[in-house]
Amino acid sequence: MNQRRFELLCAALLGFGQLFIMTGFDSESFILESVIHSIHEREPERISSYAGYYGQAVIYAFYMVSCIFSPSILAVSTPKINLVISAIFFTAFPLGFLFTNSYYYYFSSALLGIGFALFYQGQGGYLTSHSTRxxxxxxxxxxxxxxxxxxxxxxxxxxxxxxxxxxxxxxxxNAMNVTSEAHKLERRFSELEIKLLFTAFTVISIVGIITFFLMPSRDVENCIESSSEKKDTFTGAFKLTCSTIINPKMIQLIPLFCLCGLNTSFWLSVFPTAMSFTTHNSKLIYLPAVYSFAVGSGEVIMGIMISFLSKRIQNFGQKPTMTIGAVCVLIYCTLIHLSTATYAPMTPTNEEPILFHHSYLLALIIGLICGIGDCCINSVRSVICALAMPKRRPQAFSVSKVFQALASCILFFLSPMTPLYVYTIGLPFLSIIATFLFFSIAKRTQKMERKMTEGTRNAAEISKKLAL
Structure with missing residues (x-):
């Protein structure tokens, strides 16, 4: 097998591992607050009604803290080890819904947050050790x-x-212990449905553990960053991470990192919860499935397009991709603003939307645009972290996740009291700021790469002349 095919195989296997562990997490996020709300309505003492939001806040709080230490862990381990451990932590979360308990729920949420940090650090390290520039x-x-x-x-x-x-x-x-007509019409999840769903998510997460365990770990020739050469200690890597946080380039990219966190958390959890809490949607029982299919399709389609066009258009994965992502955020936020009740993310409601109601077609359109935009924004974040700071790539990935997790953590803590329009107006505004600042960093990075290429070419020519 030639090197390029080996690279593609490694990238694909990494993607499949992500597919298996994220199937549970992403699908859970679509329905988590609604599922917990349903459990609370039946057994109020078992778990609090807003534990879905607060649990995700715990996930991202531990994710944020763990991101500070994850480069240090990578410095003394390997990307593959990080990926396997992260998959184990991802599996522990859905397992808890087979015997829902508040203590285990928050404990597994903390483990999942640590798993997130290990996964993304391992993912970044694996990609840079199995890719060339x-x-x-x-x-x-x-x-x-x-x-x-x-x-x-x-x-x-x-x-x-x-x-x-x-x-x-x-x-x-489920009218048990419920007196409000509005509550009788909201989307509910039965005990049987919950157990079936989370059993499936647990099993497929276990397949993710196996996939990561079987992945090849050999570095490719001329890789961006070798995973086998340990250039730093745990303490040295930690100090480097702390100094990277205050690096001017990283500070300028903070709006992009925050956009990654806020955007993903909104379309992954807040908006699906709003659809479930809208009583007009009570008969649209397949809304989460349709929306999930649309988001996934948008992610895949855009990922293939970026991969295809990056081979033909130089630096397509930077400015053009960021522009597409920002435009998508503006479009889908407008559609959500016009179709969703203001207080739907906070509580079950029969409030009328501004212009039109949700439907399967609208969920399909919004989900598709969300997926395209999210793929663009996350792709440019990964690319710029790999290129902007060549000597601190693990630290750059980690810092990006610190700010992403911080933004998500704040969002989920405030979600029980945040009206919809705060998201639908704030996200487009943030995406515009992030785009302008990203353009500046991307331009400087491209100049830096040209200088490095010219320097390498000149050195090669001098060596050739001396040899003659």
Whole structure:
């Protein structure tokens, strides 16, 4: 097998591992607050009604702290070890819903946050050790697009189990301990449906552990960053991470990193919860499945496009991709603003939207645009972290995740009291700021690369003349 095929194989396997562990997490995020709200309505003492939001806040709080230390862990281990451990932590989370308990729920949320940090650090290290400068953009996009099939797979799991359990009397309505008509019409999840869903998510996460364990670990020739050469100690890597946080380039990219966190958390959890809490949608029981399929399709389609166009258009994975991502955020936020009640993310409501109601078609359109935009924004973040600071790549990846996790953590803590328009107006505004600042960094990075290329070429010519 030649090197390019080996690179593609490694990127694809990394993507499949991501697919398996993220199928559960992403699908859970679509329905988590609604599932916990349903459990709380039946057994109030078992878990709090907003534990879905608060649990995700715990995830991102531990994710943020762990990101500071994850480069140090990578310095004394390998990307593959990080990926295997992260997959184990991802598996522990859905397992808890087979015996829902508040203590285990928050404990597994903390483990999942640590797993996130280990996964993304391992992912970045694995990609840079199995890519060259010429192939990094296409490899990142390939891995990301394969990984994002998790939402397509998750949509089939959601639809299938919803169909199998649709005969349960509790599926659409559960009037037990409920007196409000609005509450009788909200989307509910039965005990059977919850157990079936989270059993499936646990099993598929275990497949992710196996995939990461079987991945090849040999570095490719002329790779961006070797995983076998340990150039630093745990303490040295930690100090380097702390200094990277205050690096001017990283500070200028903070809006982009925050956009990654806020954007993903909004379309992954807040908006799906708003659809479930909208009483007009009570009969649209397949909305989470349709929306998940659309988001996954958008991610995959855009990932393939970036990979294809990056081979033909120089630096397509930077400014052009960022522009597409920002435009997508503006479009889908407008559609959500016009179709969703202001307080739908916070509580079940029968409030009328500004212009039109949700439908399967609208969920498909919004999900597709969300997926395209998210793929663009995450792709440019991965590329710029790999290129902007050549001597601190693990630290750059880690710092980007620190700010991403911080933004997500704040969002989930405030979600129970944040009206919809705060998101639908704030996200487009942030995306515009992030785009302008990213353009500046991308321009400087491209200049730096040209100088390095010219220096390498000149050195090669001098060596050639001396040899003659």
């Amino acid at each position: 010429k192939t990094i953009e296409s490899n990142v996009s390939l891995s990301w697009s394969v990984g994002c099939c998790c939402m397509i797979l998750g949509s089939f799991i959601l639809a299938t189990i919803t169909k199998l359990s649709s005969g349960e009397p509790e599926l659409l309505m």
